[in-house]
Amino acid sequence: MAGEEPKGCVSPAAGPIAPKPATGSGQPATPVRDKEETRMNVTVGKEAPDFEAAAYHEGGFKMLRLSSFRGKWVFLCFYPGDFTFV
Amino acid sequence: MSAVAGKAAEFKKLDVQVLSCSTDSRFVHKIWQEQELSKMVEGGVPFPMLSDAGGRIGAAYGVFDEAAGVDVRGRFIIDPDGIIQAIEILSPPVGRKVAETVRQLQAFQHVRKTKGAEVCPAGWEPGKPTLKVGPELVGKVWTVWKPDE
Numbered sequence: 001m002a003g004e005e006p007k008g009c010v011s012p013a014a015g016p017i018a019p020k021p022a023t024g025s026g027q028p029a030t031p032v033r034d035k036e037e038t039r040m041n042v043t044v045g046k047e048a049p050d051f052e053a054a055a056y057h058e059g060g061f062k063m064l065r066l067s068s069f070r071g072k073w074v075f076l077c078f079y080p081g082d083f084t085f086v
Numbered sequence: 087m088s089a090v091a092g093k094a095a096e097f098k099k100l101d102v103q104v105l106s107c108s109t110d111s112r113f114v115h116k117i118w119q120e121q122e123l124s125k126m127v128e129g130g131v132p133f134p135m136l137s138d139a140g141g142r143i144g145a146a147y148g149v150f151d152e153a154a155g156v157d158v159r160g161r162f163i164i165d166p167d168g169i170i171q172a173i174e175i176l177s178p179p180v181g182r183k184v185a186e187t188v189r190q191l192q193a194f195q196h197v198r199k200t201k202g203a204e205v206c207p208a209g210w211e212p213g214k215p216t217l218k219v220g221p222e223l224v225g226k227v228w229t230v231w232k233p234d235e
Contacts (some may be wrong), residue, residue, distance in 0.1 A: 006112065010111070010139060011111070011112065011137060011139060012139045012140040012142065013136070013137060013138045013139055013140055013141075013142050013143045014142065015142045015143040015146050016142075016143075016146040042146065042147050042148050042170065042173075043170065043173070044170050044171060044172060044173060045169060045170070045171075046169065046170055047168050047169055047170070048162065048164045048168055048169070048170050049143075049146040049147065050168075051142070051143045051146065053107070053136040053137055053138060053139075053143060054111075054112045054136070054137045054139070055105075055112060055115075055134040055135060055136045055137065056112045056113075056115035056116045056119065056134070056135045056137075057133070057134040057135065058132075059116075061112050061116075062134075064105070064134055064136060066105075066164075066168075067168065069103050069105075070166065070167070070168055071166050072101060072102070072103045072166055073100065073101065073102045073103065073163070073164070073165060073166060073191060073194075073195065074102070074103045074104075074105060074162075074163075074164040075090075075097060075102050075103070075104045075105070075161070075162075075163060075164075075187060075191065076105050076107065076147075076161070076162040076163075076164060077087075077090060077104065077105065077106045077107065077160075077161050077162075078106075078107050078108065078138075078144055078147065078149045078157040078158065078159060078160040078161070079087060079106065079107075079108050079157065079159050080108065080151075080154070080156040080157065080158060080159065080178050081108050081109065081110055081156055082087075082108060082110045082114050082115060082117075082118035083118055083122065084178075
């Protein structure tokens with residue numbers, strides 16, 4: 001769950017994550033499994049697909065969830081790999 | 087990524103949360119930070135570095151290259167409501183211009199502050215005039231804005 005330390009050596013990212021049910025607070029992130037649903041309409045004006053992933057931050061490891069940053073502007077930046085040149 | 091880290095103070099001033107994301111593991115992120123990034127930028131990368139192991143996040147955002155198994159350079163500006171406001175995707179050999187992301191964030195924040203009453207024309211930067219949306223502006227943009235300004 002978001003905030004916790006990731007477990008094990010391999011921590012596959014979970015995403016896209018279906019919106020939480022109205023009753024569910026504190027429930028673990030559930031990735032969307034349906035193949036149709038994973039092809040989401042990512043474009044301007046649409047909601048950013050939620051996800052949960054292991055992160056390295058300030059010397060430690062933790063699980064982070066995109067939706068936990070609601071209320072802030074987010075600059076999400078993908079890149080091909082660590083130690084690449086540009 | 088060090089170029090993004092180099093502008094960390096600007097993103098902080100704009101109260102923008104930076105999240106970087108690649109298919110590398112969190113362990114590789116740690117060693118990259120310690121061995122290289124911290125030597126390029128003082129203090130290294132101050133924001134969370136996400137591990138998209140398996141590429142599920144990149145696939146959801148349309149930036150996962152299945153043949154290479156990596157996420158290409160994609161940049162998404164997401165507003166406080168979780169809505170995507172801007173997208174930029176580059177193929178691997180060319181890096182981005184982080185200052186342009188800063189400019190776009192400033193523009194989107196300005197528009198949001200005015201609740202959409204003001205919009206930012208081409209080339210807008212903080213301090214430059216914005217446009218007030220309304221029927222009286224139709225056909226009259228030339229009176230308040232020129233392309234070379």
